[in-house]
Amino acid sequence: MPQSPAPVFETADEISAASVVVILQTAQTGFGPRASTLDAEMGGILSRACSDPAALIESGSCIDLIAPQSVSTKRVVILALGKAEAVTTLSLARAGGLLAAHLEGKGECAPTLVLDPIAGVDLPGAEILARVALGMRLRRYRFDMRNRRQGAGADRTLRVKLVGARGPDLTAALARINAIADGVEYARTLVNLPPNHLHPDNFHDHLEPLREAGIDIEMLDAAQLKELGMNALLAVGSGSARPPRVAVLRYRGKGAPAQPLAFVGKGVCFDSGGLCIKGGAQMFDMKADMGGAAAVVGLLIALARQGSPVHVVGVLGIAENMPSGTALKPRDIITTASGQTVEVFDTDAEGRLLLADCLHYAATRFNPLVIVDLATLTYSVTRGLGSIFAGLFSTDDAIASQMIAAGETVGERFWRLPLDRAYDEGLQSPFADLRHHAKDMEDGDAPYAAAFLRHFTEDRPWVHLDIASKELTDTDRPLGRQGATAFGVQMLEEWVQVTRNMS
Numbered sequence: 001m002p003q004s005p006a007p008v009f010e011t012a013d014e015i016s017a018a019s020v021v022v023i024l025q026t027a028q029t030g031f032g033p034r035a036s037t038l039d040a041e042m043g044g045i046l047s048r049a050c051s052d053p054a055a056l057i058e059s060g061s062c063i064d065l066i067a068p069q070s071v072s073t074k075r076v077v078i079l080a081l082g083k084a085e086a087v088t089t090l091s092l093a094r095a096g097g098l099l100a101a102h103l104e105g106k107g108e109c110a111p112t113l114v115l116d117p118i119a120g121v122d123l124p125g126a127e128i129l130a131r132v133a134l135g136m137r138l139r140r141y142r143f144d145m146r147n148r149r150q151g152a153g154a155d156r157t158l159r160v161k162l163v164g165a166r167g168p169d170l171t172a173a174l175a176r177i178n179a180i181a182d183g184v185e186y187a188r189t190l191v192n193l194p195p196n197h198l199h200p201d202n203f204h205d206h207l208e209p210l211r212e213a214g215i216d217i218e219m220l221d222a223a224q225l226k227e228l229g230m231n232a233l234l235a236v237g238s239g240s241a242r243p244p245r246v247a248v249l250r251y252r253g254k255g256a257p258a259q260p261l262a263f264v265g266k267g268v269c270f271d272s273g274g275l276c277i278k279g280g281a282q283m284f285d286m287k288a289d290m291g292g293a294a295a296v297v298g299l300l301i302a303l304a305r306q307g308s309p310v311h312v313v314g315v316l317g318i319a320e321n322m323p324s325g326t327a328l329k330p331r332d333i334i335t336t337a338s339g340q341t342v343e344v345f346d347t348d349a350e351g352r353l354l355l356a357d358c359l360h361y362a363a364t365r366f367n368p369l370v371i372v373d374l375a376t377l378t379y380s381v382t383r384g385l386g387s388i389f390a391g392l393f394s395t396d397d398a399i400a401s402q403m404i405a406a407g408e409t410v411g412e413r414f415w416r417l418p419l420d421r422a423y424d425e426g427l428q429s430p431f432a433d434l435r436h437h438a439k440d441m442e443d444g445d446a447p448y449a450a451a452f453l454r455h456f457t458e459d460r461p462w463v464h465l466d467i468a469s470k471e472l473t474d475t476d477r478p479l480g481r482q483g484a485t486a487f488g489v490q491m492l493e494e495w496v497q498v499t500r501n502m503s
Contacts, residue, residue, distance in 0.1 A: 003189045004142040006181065007158035009133050009174055011166050015073070018112035018161065022077045022099065024132065026084040027056040032116020034163065041071045049078065056080040059091050060098035060478065064106070075108070079132075084120030089131045090411045092123075096135025097478035100158070104140070109156055115164030125165035130173035133160065137181040138479045143192040179306035180493055182209075184486040187298030191471055191484035195270040195287040200242040200318050203269070210249060210297065213304035218248040229337040230357040236350045237319035239274055239327025246358065249296070249314035251304045256311035261496065262368035263300075264358045266351045266375035267293030267318040274321045274328055274347030288484065289351075291471030292374035293318065295488035302493045310500055315362045317354040321347070328353075333432045337361060338456050343432040351377045352437070352449050356456040363458035370399060370461040373453070374488050375468075381417070381446040382469040389415035390487065391466035393450035399463055403495050410490040411479070414465065423451035 015021055015034065023035045023046070031039055031046065039046040042065075049063050050056060056063075059082035067073045079099050081087055103111055113132065115125055123131075140158050162170070186209055190198060198206060204219050211217060222243035225234055230246070237244030247267075252260070268289040272278060278286070293316040300314055332344045334353070338360040342353065355373055362371055381391040392414040394400035400416050407414045426438035426448050434455060438448040450464045470487040473480070 002145045005157045007137050009160050012161040012163050017072050020075045020108045020111040021073050022111050022113045024079050024115045026081045034114050034116050060095040062102045087121045092131035093135035094478040096132035097139035100136040100139040110159045112161040126169035126173045129162045129165050130177045134177040141185045176306050180302045183298035183302030184489050187294040187486035187489050188484040190294040191288045191291050199269045200245050203318050215304050216250040220246040231334050232336045232353040233317050233357040235328045235334050236354045239324040240320035240322040244319035247316040252311045253309040255309045259369045260311040260313045262362040262371045263296045263314045264373040265293030265296035265316045267316045269320050271321045275323050276347040288471045289376050291376045295374050298486050298489040299492045313366050315358045317358040321350045341432040342434045343429040345436045349437050351375050352452050359456040363460050372463045374465045376471050377466045378446040378449050381466040389413045390470050391417045393419040393464040396461040406495040407491040410494050412491040423447050
């Protein structure tokens with residue numbers, strides 16, 4: 001896989017011949033015992049550097065100091081965590097990401113992070129170190145398919161020692177954040193892969209990390225989809241030389257309940273728009289139209305690798321939406337797997353057709369407690385919410401509130417949008433059970449798409465996450481470089497763990 005090796009985190013008792021020492025420090029007066037000892041050895045350089053009260057206010061800022069020759073340490077970095085009362089798991093992860101970027105710019109790969117007791121922070125030391133480590137991992141991820149690049153072949157693995165918390169709490173915290181990072185990084189890699197490297201014919205080959213994590217995988221080919229009546233999914237992929245598939249992923253941890261949580265992901269490996277073909281600029285990023293499926297893969301990896309005692313199934317609808325003589329056409333009428341007929345209009349609104357069959361399949365085969373689908377579905381949700389929020393629609397108020405709160409915790413923000421029966425009026429067709437979409441697709445299409453999908457959920461508790469325009473970023477951010485984001489993985493992992501602990 002063309003992704004960077006994962007950073008390695010090890011615990012240590014004390015600072016011992018560390019070349020690079022990173023002091024985690026809130027905006028408070030004075031250092032803790034370990035930092036004070038190092039400051040004394042360095043003749044008070046650290047305390048003088050932090051004498052300005054504003055020096056540590058901005059979380060993630062780094063004060064970089066070259067140590068005198070009298071001490072064994074070469075460099076000391078003071079990582080600001082901001083005001084103690086403002087420290088959260090998210091602010092710690094972002095600070096860790098900024099630290100990783102700073103160290104990488106200095107060519108440093110073996111820092112020792114030092115945490116002294118911090119007054120006023122309502123988090124245990126193990127969680128503080130683990131969340132900073134998570135940010136470092138996510139920021140260090142790199143996707144690179146260049147064969148000739150500067151430093152190719154050199155071991156640039158980040159190796160971090162953690163001082164200040166030990167024992168089972170830190171071990172458990174690191175196990176969770178490493179599992180989360182594994183899932184996020186692999187979901188990013190799937191989205192970053194070019195469309196000639198990831199497509200319906202070879203998607204199953206890219207699921208090997210799930211098998212290694214103990215997740216059962218079942219692949220349904222086009223013949224099996226036809227037997228199941230998944231004509232909507234088959235129609236989406238009918239213009240491609242590569243027929244569609246469905247991947248069924250199953251994980252059940254020790255002690256997990258019989259009824260699973262079901263996650264459905266849109267896996268359109270490339271979306272040309274079909275016969276209603278997109279313009280060139282719109283098509284450029286359409287390799288990422290499988291971001292929902294990638295997020296489901298990442299979520300299951302994150303849960304399985306930490307051995308979470310949950311029961312989860314994933315259903316991925318995998319296809320390419322291409323123009324050809326056999327492609328889906330406007331005004332086609334399709335009989336879906338649920339038996340409902342759908343009159344098609346814009347073939348570039350293919351995602352809701354694919355999800356219709358997959359939602360019905362998940363609901364009827366697995367009897368889930370709740371169904372969650374993720375899809376890069378509509379342009380209108382981006383126009384309505386901008387770059388800050390993704391759209392959330394739900395038939396269950398409690399689940400919607402829990403997911404929004406989980407998103408705030410990890411920095412993947414969602415805004416609840418209306419799911420009202422009034423939108424069904426725009427989906428009426430004189431010739432079929434449902435119209436594919438409302439007449440004016442450009443005017444508030446996202447709630448019409450959600451209203452359409454609800455008809456295929458078999459009245460199960462259901463959440464629809466429209467993550468359009470969140471799957472890629474064209475700039476570096478604290479928790480990742482430009483490219484794929486794996487948006488949704490962290491929110492759903494947090495939601496699953498919180499709801500599990502509540503039950």
